[in-house]
Amino acid sequence: MGKRQVVGVDIGSSLIKIIAVEGFPKKPKIVKFAMEYIEPHVIVDGEVMDKEIVVETLKRLCEKTGISTNEVIASIPSRDVIVKKIKMAKMKESEAAEQIKWEAEQYIPYGIEDVVLDFQILNPDVGENMMEVLLVGAKKDSVDARLVLLRDAGLNPVVFEIPIFAIQNIYEYNYGVDSKSLIGHIHIGAQFTSISYVQGAINHFTREITTAVNTLIQAIQRELGVNRERALNMIIGKTTEDVDQFSFKNAFQSFLDDLGVSVERVLPYIPEGFDKLDKIILSGGGALITNLSDFFYQRFGINVEILDPLKKFEIAPNAYEEDLRKIAPIIALPLGLTLRGEG
Known part of the structure; x- marks a missing residue:
């Protein structure tokens, strides 16, 4: 075998x-x-x-x-999933498994009977007889x-x-796992970009934005009148010599501006105890976009790596x-x- x-x-x-x-x-x-x-x-x-x-x-x-x-x-x-950090009364994990659906009703914008729930205890004691829990809900x-x-x-x-x-x-x-560092994971897919803040094995925050690879592809198609395949090759640094460079740079800069603003909007959600992210990790097809790492470093002053x-x-x-x-x-x-x- x-x-x-x-x-x-x-x-x-x-x-x-x-x-x-x-x-x-x-x-x-x-x-x-x-x-x-x-x-x-x-x-x-x-x-x-x-x-x-x-x-x-x-x-x-x-x-x-x-x-x-x-x-x-x-x-x-991802669009059908909610991830949220909540506080609830201290209890054993087995008890929390029974209680979590009642707690979830406050945070899940769907009927609880329409959701598959899971949870992880992040901190069993945050004071005042409370604990911190990562709540995850997915539409059935x-x-x-x-x-x-x-x-x-x-x-x-x-x-x-x-x-x-x-x-x-x-x-x-x-x-x-580095429990002392706060990592910003930015996963850039075709239609969505997922952003999460992770400390050690703890996911403190997750948010999805709509500025993604398709945003750039569509901008290039509008500016240059090329098909999707050609635009896709252009964003990873291929076949850009024979196109109008001014229009190409305009489309590219428009995408970077949108992406930068979208990321800036979630920076205030950095957890207590941290002034900023220690590192940004890029993944997904969008991580292959030419010079994207440099853009993030210059915009936010944070070290950037491609996963x-x-x-x-x-x-x-x-x-x-x-x-x-x-x-x-x-x-x-x-x-x-x-x-x-x-x-």
């Missing part, structure tokens, strides 16, 4: 990705990775508009990777829809994970047709999903 595979499936707004890892926990090796672009109309604002295309794409990727199991860890749309219909979608593609999701937690986990796995999710992973020679290291930020999310199945 071959080694047990752990498979992560990320259904993004522009890319569907599957990754298979063997050798957890001691010697993890990426044995297969595949991704396929989908048209913008297929998934809009995290909602699948053309189920058939997504199902067929998943089937092709499964066939291409030749995964040895149909059990997968999958992401759920969103989870159910993703479950049906994956099963129609012949897959069996054994765990659903929130994308920003997958990013946090893959960072901690590769870089370790390398592959640091502690071996890569099989035939894992992918190209060098995975060149697209490492794109792999961060699906690879982070596999960590939920490493045990």
Whole structure:
């Protein structure tokens, strides 16, 4: 029998990705990775508009990777998830599991019966007989829809994970946990950018903004009249010589301004005890945008790194047709999903 595979499936707004890892926990090796672009109309604002295309794409990727199991860890749309740090009366974790739904009613803008709840005790004693808890709520219909979608593609999701937690986990796995530093994770996807503040293993704050890769692509298309594929190549530094440089720079600067303002709006939510972020970590396809790290450093005066999710992973020679290291930020999310199945 071959080694047990752990498979992560990320259904993004522009890319569907599957990754298979063997050798957890001691010697993890990426044995297969595949991704396929989908048209913008297929998934809009995290909602699948053309189920058939997504199902067929998943089937092709499964066939291409030749995964040895149909059990997968999958992401759920961030837009249907609420993550909030709350305070509640001190109690045992088993008691909190019973109490959390009553506490959640104050913070979840849906009927509690329509939400899947989870929680993590961040600090068991914050004074005045209270504790601090990270509350997570996901809409049941969103989870159910993703479950049906994956099963129609012949897959069996054994765990659903929130994308920003997958990013946090893959960072901690590769870089370790530093309880004294406050890290700002900025995951730039096609339709949304997720921002979270993490201290050690504690997620203090999470917010999603709509300035993302598509914002830049659409700005370039408007300014230069090029198709989506050409615009996508341009934002990573390819084929810009034969276009109007003034219009290109205008589109690029407009995107950077929007992104900068959006990030500035969430800076006040830095937790008590910190004056600013110690570091910004970029991930997602947007991390490949030319000079984006420099922009964040110049705008905020904070050290910036592009997440390398592959640091502690071996890569099989035939894992992918190209060098995975060149697209490492794109792999961060699906690879982070596999960590939920490493045990």
